[in-house]
Amino acid sequence: MSRPLSLNRQLCAVLCGGFCGTITRYWLSQLIQAHLGKGWPYDIFLINITGALLLAFITTLADETFLIGPTRRLFINVGFLGAYTTFSSLALGGVQLATAGHWLSALSYLFISLAVGILAVWCGDMLGQWIINYKKTFAVVKSSLQESNMLSLLSLGKQQDHIDVQDDLLLDDEDEARIPR
């Protein structure tokens, strides 16, 4: 069904995602520093937390191959979110706070980052599971409606209104073969 993606395609997805993720972090960090000041590293904290939440959410969807295929997974998870979040700035921020004598804020920064990060992963995972369950329930309701011929009256039954996840698994030559003649 799915051939493994070529290394070029994988690298391309990671490169593009990394570019977007780094620019988003750079821009967002300047924005947050302008609004909340530079005393406590709010920027890196908020970026890391939102990144962890999104990563858990997307990975849960990707494991069920719902909306996310392998290329999109590499682009979003490994490329974008991997580059968006950062560990090096977190560690440097902690050391800088500690060397400035603010031991308490250094410790709180590191511990709160880790604890809220784990909590964010858990929340993102729950959110993903919830959406998958919602989709499954919806599919069951839809198929039962189709059986009772109610949807065909509304001419919704034959409409293809889902995103083709398989499309993401195909390589270019397979894509061409699928074009209807």
Next chain:
Amino acid sequence: MFRDFEVKISMQSSVFVQTILVGLAGSLGASARYLLGRIVAKRVSSQIPFGTLLINVTGAFAIGLLFALTSQKFLSPALQTILATGFLGGYTTFSTLCWEGTQLIRKGNTAQSLCYFASTFMLGLFAVVLGIALGGIL
């Protein structure tokens, strides 16, 4: 007035160029992380994700070194932003660290998960201090 306008334009374009350079460095960092992670995952088969651990600790060492070199005026702040915020920010990752640690807890390996988090943070902080110290000697 015309001169002010020119200065404004050149400042805006330098911000733009800086942003693009940060983004390019970040994309290189992200692909370095991906390739290194794959190589380590192939060589080492373990529950604890050593690839991410290695990446985060080496990235933390490098950012300490860069920080020390910049404060000694070896590197310009613009270059520091490109290398630290761009390359090292793209290279190291916090989201994967949290996800992998939480997956270990979910599989029932709570001890390994604690070990993973503790070693990443301890070694990471130690690496930053080491990098700053080494940059001070150079």
